[in-house]
Amino acid sequence: MKRLLLILLVFATTKNMGQQMDNKAIETAMVKAMEWQEAHPIFALAPTDWTNGAYYVGVSKAHETTKNPIFLAALKTQGYRNHWKPLYRTYHADDVAISYSYLYANSTRKNLVDLGPTKEFLDTHLYEPNKWKDGTDKNKEKKILWWWCDALFMAPPVITVYTKQTGEEKYLDAMHKYYMETYDLLFDQEEHLFARDTRYQWGVNEKDLKEPNGKKIFWARGNGWVLGxxxxxxxxxxxxxxxxxxxxxxxxxxxARIKSLQHEDGLWRTSLLSPESWNHGEVSASGFYTYALAWGVNNGILDKATYVPAVTKAWNALAACQHENGMVGWVQDIGADPQPATADSWQNYGTGAFLLAGSELLKLER
Known part of the structure; x- marks a missing residue:
């Protein structure tokens, strides 16, 4: 009996050490990714744009999980540098994404952050008229506030955190109103995926856009934005x-739909229903999926036996896309539809997705 107990104790200790070693490797990879990204700043419009917004969501979650002060230092530095302000297009959901990192920084120390600019943005964005709400934009696809599926990553998480911190629940109802508009417009009830915008819907346009194999176009990162x-x-x-x-x-x-579309190598292709179009993995979409699926397991929402193997395989594949210097490759460039990537293609939002994935893998009981 004593011998059996000893064997069980050794097994449990070895298993725990193995997980600690894996977690150490994950955190090391996350730190290297952030350090490389901080040394290679990039943005589309300004330091407060959506690309940095998505990146610093990843940094926020990395700190929340690890408590490593290097992540919090990066968050505070960019917040002070930006004067805690979103970008200037108050009608555009992209431009408030950066506020997620401000709100997270605010949760680490009372009164650290000036939330005034975020409140001003949300009040204008959600409650004031604009060309998309009133349908006067010249582009026919831009007839609702959140007319593209990426918007569901950019604004709603900010709104839910802002509500949690301030207690102003009216913002949730406004969020739900605009979220439902996007859902009703872009969610495909047959495929259980989101079209990026109305240009990629069938039965809406004069000539339906389709993949070479005849399937509908469902962009991997677009659905990564939604699920993440x-x-x-x-x-x-x-x-x-x-x-x-x-x-x-x-x-x-x-x-469930995303899991069914994962490839044997662990990553997802840029075109979800036409993987042969660009037959290689793509890190930004795969990072968001890995994060979201691992989050579901960690919160008891997704079945552990079903999803842990998929998530573990995905993280191993993501880690293989990181260069020795910390750069995360195989990231599709800025776009709106499936396009290729390479081992040397990178973007800050790809690093953010990588950090998000790592933040949940560290919590995963493997």
Whole structure:
């Protein structure tokens, strides 16, 4: 009996050491990714644009999980440098994404952050008229506030965190109103995926856009924005909120579909239904999926036996896309539809997705 107990103790200790070693490697990879990204700043419009917004969401979650001060230092530095301000296009969801990192920094120390600029943005964005809300934009696809699926990552997580910190629940109802507009417009009830915008929907345009294999075009990163955004929203959305079940059920539906589209190498292709179009993995979409699926397991929403193997395989594949210097490659450039990537293609939002994935893998009981 004593011998059996000793064997069990050794097995448990070895298993725990193995997981600690794996976690150490994951955190090391995350730190290297952030250090490389901080040394190679990049943005599309300004340091407060959506690309940095997505990147610093990853940095926020990296600190939340690891408590490593290097991540918090980066968050504070960029926040002070930006004077805690979003970008200037108050009608555009992209331009408030950076506020997620401000709100996270604010949670680490009371009164650290000036939330005034974020409140001003949200009040204008959600409640004031603009050319998309009133349908006067010259582009026919831009007839609702959040007319592209990426927007569901950019604004809703900010709104749920802002509500959590301030207690101003009116923002949740405004969020739900505009989220439902996007859902009703872009969610494909047959495929359980989001079209990027109305240009990629069938039966809406004079000539339906399609992949060479005849399938509908579903962009991997576009759906990564949605699924990653849902995980972020559900993290802070009160469970007693009247529409909570809508977000939970949508998350489960998309998560199951995304898992079914994972490739044997662990990554997802840029075109979800036409993987042969660009037959290689893509890191930004795969990072968001890995984060969202691992989050579901960690929160008891997704079945562990079903999803842990997929998530573990995905992280191993993501880690293989990181260069020795910390750069995360195989990231598709800025776009709106499936396009190729290479081992040397990178973007800050790809690093953010990598950090998000690592932040949940560290919590995963493997």
């Amino acid at each position: 955004g849902l995980a972020l929203v559900l993290t802070d959305l009160p469970k007693d909120y009247e529409h909570y079940d809508f977000y939970l059920n949508l998350y489960k539906k998309i998560a």
